[in-house]
Amino acid sequence: MADSMGRMDETTVGLRDGFAGQRMLVVPRSTVAKALRHPVAGKLLVTDAGCYPRAAGHRRSRPTGAREHVLLVCTDGAGWCRVGGEEAAVARGGTVLLPADRAHVYGAAEDDPWTLWWFHFTGADAADLVRAAHAAAGGPVTHLRDPAPVASLVSQVIDALDGGLTTAGLMRATGAAWHALAQVAATGRRAPGPSLSPLERAVEHLRETAPRRTSVTALAAMVGLSASQLSALFRERLGLSPLKFQVQLRMARARELLDGTALPVAAVAREAGYDDPMYFSRQFARHHALTPTAFRERGPVG
Structure with missing residues (x-):
């Protein structure tokens, strides 16, 4: 009988698969x-x-x-x-x-x-x-x-x-x-x-892989903590959850593209990790009190 990985030449003893968060x-x-x-x-x-x-x-x-x-x-x-x-x-x-x-x-x-x-x-x-x-x-x-x-x-x-x-x-x-x-x-x-500390390793991974999303469960497993432990560390040291930290990274990428390129807003949304341009625009306005178009039209600051 084949195991969960489709091989006929191996035996699997004990639990096969089905681990929480796998x-x-x-x-x-x-x-x-x-x-x-x-x-x-x-x-x-x-x-x-x-x-x-x-x-x-x-x-x-x-x-x-x-x-x-x-x-x-x-x-x-x-x-x-x-x-x-x-x-x-x-x-x-x-x-x-x-x-x-x-x-x-x-x-x-x-x-x-x-x-x-x-x-x-x-x-x-x-x-x-x-x-x-x-x-x-x-x-x-x-x-x-x-x-x-x-x-x-x-x-x-x-x-x-x-x-x-x-x-x-x-x-x-x-x-x-x-x-x-x-x-x-x-x-x-x-x-x-x-x-590096577990928090530093988690932040490093998120920065290196942004704007792709990483679940809290996967991120915690990567650095040897439970999801609740990692979330508590983020809130204690950074003042926000891992998911909100990832949103900040995506918004930073969006601001960079709006200021430095002529990409349409839909393309900026995709590059910042959002498949739905309308949802991206709402999220951007929520964080910046400006729509992406208005943000671009205001011109670079500094």
């Missing part, structure tokens, strides 16, 4: 076969990606390995992985890079289940990239001092696939995946040490 995207295998013939996407192609927050009972056992290479990044809690006859604990910051067709088992710790960001990938350059990452990190299981930047990139992979399985979407996912794997290869093996 995200999971699976690229149809017919689309994968076609994309692998593309001169760019075919070099490194993401076939599946997701996030499992606090994944109690999560376990994967693949006696013959997965068809694709697998990257796992733990941003909270703990788990374990057994590959090549050796078992390793995986705590916050732990990353696992599993080569295709190699037997492995991994799962969440019972008392403190991990929050796991992951993607499967294949392509002409994929095996070489895995080997290079293993050589740099000293093996398939390693540690990142701060996993949030890599989790942010995995989130961008998910967003790219979720935006539509077009060539452009697959290539955006490819770019974010390359960056994530390069981060693992370049920064793996670092011992735990000082890093």
